[in-house]
Amino acid sequence: MENEVVVIAVGKDKPGLVAGVTTMISKLKGNIEEMDQVVLRDVFVMSLLIKFLDSENLREPEELKEALISQGEKIGLKVHIYPLKDL
Numbered sequence: 001m002e003n004e005v006v007v008i009a010v011g012k013d014k015p016g017l018v019a020g021v022t023t024m025i026s027k028l029k030g031n032i033e034e035m036d037q038v039v040l041r042d043v044f045v046m047s048l049l050i051k052f053l054d055s056e057n058l059r060e061p062e063e064l065k066e067a068l069i070s071q072g073e074k075i076g077l078k079v080h081i082y083p084l085k086d087l
Contacts, residue, residue, distance in 0.1 A: 003052040004033070004084035007068060011077035013044040020075040025050055028067055044077070049084065 009021055018037065025032060025048070034049040052064065065081045072079030 003064070005050050005052070005064070006082045006084055006087065007046075007048045007050055008080045008082075009044075009046045009048075009072055009077040011044055011072075011075075013039045013042050014076065017044050017075060017077065018046070021046060021048070021072070021077070024068065024071040028052070028064060 007021075007025075009017075011017065022032065030050040030052050032048055033051050035046070036048075037044070037046040039045070068081055069079045
């Protein structure tokens with residue numbers, strides 16, 4: 001089973017945000033399929049398409065959502081997650 005999500009992360013621009021987001025996705029065993037980012041008047045905006053493959057490490061969708069949002073808050077980002085199949 002594959003679980004694909006679109007992640008939107010927004011916050012005040014500062015060093016380390018891309019590393020923070022990509023590291024947390026890696027720790028959750030996600031693969032970044034597509035990524036885009038821009039800084040608009042000191043506001044960092046990142047969009048990603050992430051694929052989580054079925055494995056022993058795959059969490060339930062709600063657990064993934066909670067983990068991504070929690071980690072985003074730790075680095076100063078508001079994170080929104082949308083299952084690709086629902087868009």
